[in-house]
Amino acid sequence: MGVPWDDAVLIEKGKKPGEPYVITVNCPDKTGLGCDICHTILEFGLYITKGDVSTDGLWCYVVLWVIPRDSSSRAVRWVRLKERLLSICPSYTPSFYLNQQSTNASSSPVYLLKFCSLDRKGLLHDVTQVFDELDLTIQRVKVTTAPDGRVLDLFFITDNLALLHTKERQNETCEQLYTVLGESCISCDLQLAGPQYDNSPGISSLSPHVSEELFRCTISDNEIHSQVLSPDFNELKRASVKTDNTLSPAHTLLQINCVDHKGFLYDIMRTLKDCNIQIAYGRFSPVNKGLRELDLFIRYKDGKKIVDPEKQDVLCSRLKLELLHPLRVLIIDRGPDTELLISNPVELSGRGRPRVFYDVTFALKSLGICIFSAKIGRHSTENREWEVYSFLLDENCRFQLSSKAVRNQIVDKVRRSLMGW
The missing domain is CATH 3.30.70.260 (ACT domain)
Structure with missing residues (x-):
């Protein structure tokens, strides 16, 4: 019968100051759910220290230990985070089991926020921080500076709270911008985006x-490139990605070892999601000397193991590219x-x-x-x-x-x- 829907996502504060929060997601499974969870956690400025994932193909259980990325991060809105995580959990009504092809929620309408201000250092970041605090997502942006020092900003945004159609929400957004920008803000206008969004260059x-x-889409074995340097050493750090089909009769073991970075788990999860691969069980170990290790038992959406050597090589190569x-x-x-x-x-x-x-x-x-x-x-x-x-x-x-x-x-x-x- 499942669990009460409010309990599909639980967020518990650490017992001692500085200890991670524990996020538990207990809901029906779907391909890519891990990616959606990691995307949301990354969006809220959180870092996953460790985690466990398990599923029987119908129901999944995810436990993640998270902390704010750094001390300067904005205060995490834990209630809002829970609401967002609940919104990506599949419904566990009986119809879910009769038809597991989930229907995507209608995409949020895009709004055009246009404001004119005097230029100054950090202007764009301050505006972006306002959007972050208001749960507004930037879809596209066009910013230009005139010779007289005035800046015209066109932000195409969507509202994660789905309230931007209301006058109260629009006023709140403009008032927040006026507060942050002060006297440098000349004008602010917010309206539903028209054809200019689809036709924007x-x-x-x-x-x-x-x-x-x-x-x-490839990295040469002999390439020394600034993009794949480790954070602290002027040397190339290789990602180790291996598959093993001997340990489980039903799943392929995927073993990953690589330098840790922001969005590390998201990069892995989105790659598996795009390849239509499900995770049956996974354990994310804490970082050790800057390195992250993962063991994931995976299979295709149709329940088959990844046994073709060529497909294994393609998957491992793509994961290496996404991690480096x-x-x-x-x-x-x-x-x-x-x-x-x-x-x-x-x-x-x-x-x-x-x-x-x-x-x-x-x-x-x-x-x-x-x-x-x-x-x-x-x-x-x-x-x-x-x-x-x-x-x-x-x-x-x-x-x-x-x-x-x-x-x-x-x-x-x-x-x-x-x-x-």
Whole structure:
């Protein structure tokens, strides 16, 4: 009969100060549920220290120990987190067992928030932090700075609370922006997005060399590349991904060992979800000397083990790529301007990685670099779709942006912010 629905998700505070919160999810199973849970936890700025997952194919039981990513993170809204986790749990009504093909909830409407303000350092990050606190998700953005120092920001956003159609919620959003921006905010307008959202331009054309750097699907054995360096050592860290079919008659054992990073479990779960692979049992061990180890018993959605050696190699290679190359960071010259580009793969469901814009603007604010313009778009390659973030950096800062050393410093700072190092 299941459990009372309010108890499908339980969040317990640690017994002592500083101890992790324990999140327990006890609900019907579905392919990709682990990915959805990890995506939500990452979106709320939490870090999974360890965890256990088990399922019999119909019902799953997930226990995760989580802590805020750092002491400067905003206060976690635990009640709201529980509501979000409940919203992704499949219903356990009898109809679920008669037809396990879950229906996706209708996508949230997109709203256009347009505001004009005077430019200053950290402006975009402060705005992004307001959205984060209000549970608003940025879908696309276009930011431009006029010669007179005024900034016109166009944010296409969705509301995780599904209340942005109300006047109260709209007023709350604009009032929060006015409070944070102060006298620098000139105007603020919020309305339902029209055709301008579907017709909004994506990322400008990229050269073959830049495309290769941002969207590569392989990593050469001899490649020494800044994207896959460990956080503390100037050496290449390899991910170890192995499969074993001898320990279970019904499942394939997947063993993973790699340098830990922000979104580590999410990157694994979204890859398995996109490959239509279910997890029957998994244990996520605590980090040991910067390394994370996982043991996952997996199988295809149809219940079959992964026995084909070629398919095993494809899965292991893809997981290695996602663990070593989850995000790509690059600085290029765009005419007379300096452009910072970040790309990350989009799930097959069309959902992008959470908090990328937040982390990048935080890194640039920390460096004291102003953003002249910013854009979020999508780019499709032969194999997959990518989310691309483009930032034109303001040359009027304390850094000489044409310097190779300065550019390396910016890339390193942004990459560490994204990876949680």
